[in-house]
Amino acid sequence: MPELPEVEHSRRDLERWIRRATIVATKGEGKFALPSLRGRRIETVERRGKWIRIVLSDATLLFNHHGMTGEWKRSDEPLRWERASLVVEKNGKRTRVAYVDPRKFGRLVVAREDIPSWSALGPDPLEHGIDAKALADKLARRRKRSIKEALMDQSVLAGVGNIQATEALWKARIDPRSPAGALAKKHVTAVIKGLRWTIARTLDDLDVGFVIYGHKGEPCPRCKTTLVRIVLGGRTTTFCPGCQERLRARP
């Protein structure tokens, strides 16, 4: 469940469950192995893009990425596909949280300093907002990249994935194949509005459903043209050939 809105929900869950609590035990194997961390207090649970950064009392940092199928659950019993767990205590009450990840694309990293994957992230749409000028500059530099692939580049904006990019471009009425460098200022503005729209509505209700993602073959909700599915950068892309304008590279 892993684009910005889902990860933000996960962050809020963790904040409620374990913030200001003290770690009693940790568990994890293989690529999800964890050091003891016993006795450290959990100070903050932060997020940037799709990454979560948990800051502990001795300044140790616990980074987590959900990959494709990762999620945190609160459970006293071991869960199917559980890869790691934390037991914490606050006011004498114990809480156990489990990191579950069937496909194991996620990451758990303990470090003393920010890791490169975190540091390389572009601005977070929720945390920092989206600056039109800065975004336009970054897109302009990616001349040959499609706008959809550019939006999914985590150094452009942190947290935009396949679904949010697909939905935002539909809202902005821009064909996802358009070269990123072909967007004029008004197009960038429209993309920003589209991103704010899709992120907000997913954040508000994770089960609200998507407007065009996964709806190939169905009529466009806006113009009734049949939605099509293509592959861009190896990722499924849905769009409406009727009302999403294909922009051409500008000289």
Added chain:
DNA sequence: ATTATTGTTGGTAG
């Protein structure tokens, strides 16, 4: 049996 899946990364090539 085949195909597709909300993501990143490391290697390669230009």
Added chain:
DNA sequence: TCTACCAACAATAA
């Protein structure tokens, strides 16, 4: 140094 492309990672679900 920067951009672009792709296979690899893994376990289902249709």
